[in-house]
Amino acid sequence: MADVANSSSGDSVTDRLVRVLETFTPTRTAQTAAEIGRRAGLPSSSAHRIVGELVDSGLLERDDDRRVRIGMRLWELATRSSQALRLRQSAMPAMERVQARIREHTQLAILEQDEALFLERLSGPASGSNVTRVAGRLPLHASSSGLVLLAFGDHDLQERILASPLPPLTRETITDPAALRRKLAEVRSLGHAVARGFIEAVSTGVAVPVRDETGQVVAALSVVLRRDAPVEPALVELHAGKREIERALGFRG
Amino acid sequence: MADVANSSSGDSVTDRLVRVLETFTPTRTAQTAAEIGRRAGLPSSSAHRIVGELVDSGLLERDDDRRVRIGMRLWELATRSSQALRLRQSAMPAMERVQARIREHTQLAILEQDEALFLERLSGPASGSNVTRVAGRLPLHASSSGLVLLAFGDHDLQERILASPLPPLTRETITDPAALRRKLAEVRSLGHAVARGFIEAVSTGVAVPVRDETGQVVAALSVVLRRDAPVEPALVELHAGKREIERALGFRG
Incomplete structure (x- = not known):
């Protein structure tokens, strides 16, 4: 044997x-x-x-x-005892509200093995193009969720990603380490990531960080808009949704 | 080794x-x-x-x-390549609509190893009591989803369940095989199951069957109402939701 x-x-x-x-x-x-x-x-x-x-x-x-x-x-x-399920269940009511209001794909991602792993995606009949799948992954440097998880991730992770190849998914994906470093500083300073055309030329990803009761960023909440849609209404809903999830997770920020 | x-x-x-x-x-x-x-x-x-x-x-x-x-x-x-995910993704838009309208727990269950296995549950902040969990199970004879899966299941399954112990979860759970046989005939004839107080005394489960492209019942779509809530509005939404899922699955009934 x-x-x-x-x-x-x-x-x-x-x-x-x-x-x-x-x-x-x-x-x-x-x-x-x-x-x-x-x-x-x-x-x-x-x-x-x-x-x-x-x-x-x-x-x-x-x-x-x-x-x-x-x-x-x-x-x-x-599924029945996984942290993925617990995080997802805490996030679902907020995700449903964001999806109902913005009417575009609404997603929850975590950091897993240097990629963004998507725990959930809610879509409506009118939602636009989107390559994300539940239990699917996207690169940290290219997706709005990934940029949030990277920007609020630890120093070692950032240096590892900045030192590794940054393959383009579209002509607009950031592939230069110095430009990516500037983008991460921007994400930290604004508190959200906008990725216009990074994954698909026709779409803009917008993501915000979600913190757990320890104050650590454990997930990114995002929507995928049509490329030239205004991001402000989405940001208002994402921030409201993120606060709702953080309350469910026990974060008192 | x-x-x-x-x-x-x-x-x-x-x-x-x-x-x-x-x-x-x-x-x-x-x-x-x-x-x-x-x-x-x-x-x-x-x-x-x-x-x-x-x-x-x-x-x-x-x-x-x-x-x-x-x-x-x-x-x-x-998750990423499972039939559970495919069925769930086909059902999500309809489930979201049912949940938004009825504002009570909305669930999708399949038959798995002689029990009802719940693939999804959507809840709102105002939803009532509910013991169901995603990836959790309930007995076929006690839950409205189980009664639907059993009533539209094959003959061997029905005889196996009718011949096995039917433990009560509440005072109202059907525990008599002859009574269960009558209930299953009623479910087939009405096209839905109502389980008032079978799982929890305070709740009524209402479920309808969902067919795939072969015409076979592959899932039960259900809501958990407060015990004395009228079931008709829920049935209207469940039937609309079930038809929407069946169209997504390719059923032309």
Whole structure:
């Protein structure tokens, strides 16, 4: 059984499990065990055994056509006691109010592994273009949420991001470290981030920081406006929403 | 490494992983490795090793005080490509509309392992009492969502539930199989379920079935009213909401 527990390269069962789960994406929700094995870099026999075990335990589910999907049981176990859910539940009433008033995509993001991870996105039928997905990520230097999380993040994080490549998503994404440093100072000084055309040329992201009871910024609340829409009405609602979430989290600022 | 892969009782690594994850609940979100081991029935050395591996891979996260929590990475992997998320995203605009109009808890549940599993719950500041949680479960015979999922579920499921214990949650929960059989016939005939005081004496659950493009009932849309509130306004909104979700799912009924 040594090959199940640890491969010759020394990766643990948990590593292999994570690699299996990572082969699933928003656009690749069903795969065969062979496809999973190839994408996870696992030998075919290991892939079939791990997938079989995961199906038996309900973490993956098998389709009628023998392809497998992320199981409802995995979602349930991951969700029911997670901090993501607690933060999201605290934020939902405020997010609903912002969405109802601004009528554009309204999002909550946290810092996770040097990216902005989106915990929630509320949209209406009239909302504009938006690449964000729930449980999706965007780069810190390009998204308004990311700029807020970076600007109010710790020094090490800022230096790490400033020293790493800053790939452009559009012609307007900030890719110069000195310009990004100035933008972060602006975000701290204004208390919000405006990212016009950084992610998509047609959109402007506007984000504000959300603090928990310790006063630390734990999330960014944002809306995605049409590029040339005025940002002031959105900022008024975002600030009201952010204060409401902070009260729910116990922040007395 | 045999003890990591398979214990003497023959449970797989995945079984052990599920047992570790199952020790986390909405009210027990942080535990020590020793507590996890005890609750999961694992030897202390195995518990520490598995928890260590899960922390290394980000599926669990360690607190400042050495307790561990469900990791954001597990939530992300479980959520980003799951059917739960797809169904929920299809339902959200309709749920928001129902919640905005009825101003009481609005919920979406699916059938999972003979229980009603709640994918989403929207609440407003004025909403009444409600025991439901996102990623939480309620018994089929007691909740309005469960009654809908059971009434429109397959014959085997119905006979299995009718043959099993029907524990009371309140004095009004249906606990007699013959009475439950009559209630299910009523739900099928009316096209909705009303559960007055079944879960909590102070509340009435009202639920309607939601069909996917194959015409199969895949979810229940529900609201939790104050016990003596009229159900008709809620039913009007639930039926409008259910039709909107069914259109989003591709049902042409």
